[in-house]
Amino acid sequence: MNTPTTRRKGAALEAVDLVKRFGEGETAVTAVAGVNIGFSPGEFVAVMGPSGSGKSTLMNLLAGLDTPTSGRVMVEGKDLAGLDDRRLTRLRRERIGFVFQAFNLMPTLTAEQNILLPLKLSGRTPDRAFFDEIVGSLRIQDRLAHRPSEMSGGQQQRVAVARALLTKPAVVFADEPTGALDVSTSHELLGRLREASTRLGQTIVMVTHDPVAATYADRVLLLSDGALHGTIERPTTNEVLAAMARAEG
Template structure:
């Protein structure tokens, strides 16, 4: 039997609303979701279904209006902003569609940034090791402008992994990349799960990207409405996505 305290991330009846009165929008509606250590979950759904809101609430970037979020055994609702920031810096990694690298810093300095923000000097070889993991051991001294888009995203992945977080959240990580670079990024994420037991939660609209995951959660109108578990097939993901889009069109 699984010990419930071991989840990398757990959402319990999480609700998030924006606005007030008649204009209020419920982005998440009592969502329950559990992400096990070493799992790779893709989150999909039509535009406006609550995918990014789920990621932001699960990562502690946004506060839920009701319900509970627990990261690595720590409930977020009882944390001060300072302690929440500390938790995000040490236990959570982020990879976004826009790479969010600091232009004036080298690849190595960008990767080391989360450690320095957490008040820790990188150990000898720590940064070079994680850059080597993403195939950029020879690009440590290059600035973002000297790297391709795919290389910049790999630096962003290295930066997310350097703290060995309990969970890595990825929001459309291949959205700004060509097909070849996108496949390489997905391969690196898959390797992080298989080789290092990294937990990854990835928002995507791409069935081919979702097929790299162990599980796909489908959202509609702020609720989890369907789920596929691995091995995940891209064609099956596309069928489920099209079904949700069709249902949304009929209901509009």
């Protein structure tokens, strides 16, 4: 295990002295405590730590879904603090993709409509060849006319992944993406995220509790009490399990 890497030249995503506190005075809680980290283009990174370590808060800050108490987040060199609401919304829609454990699909839309929704909202024309490639690789081409209620959990999650990748974002955030999936479907999904990083050059930031899922990443960031306490390069399941045991002990 190595000490955390703090800055990366040409980073697709970067946090500088990032702090997030909730409350004030003696009751204040620091959820993220001075994090410095950079994510390279095409890198797949897993973020792990005990419950309450600040993983989800860190991801929300990095994705521009929450505002830091202090510090900066930069996506492709753009400081999120310098963007007004309109420009921040546009950046999230066009340069950031999201995959959530709860899928977050629109129940009244078909799978195809859900996948195309971010492009429709931004007024962009979909690349149909790329669309066909993504839905084919995720094996959902025969489910495109179905609504979420007519699909299994694994199929819904694959639709969510297709939606995240179709806009060709610089960064894809995945929050416990395999938490509601069986083992076989989890491996398929993780393989697609791995391919998105290696072949499409997209940066993947995945929050997970699963040590097996973490082995798909190039490195694992270990978070404890809101601070980075180490990294594991080219992680193995045993290394991740040992690091998590130390963090929880």
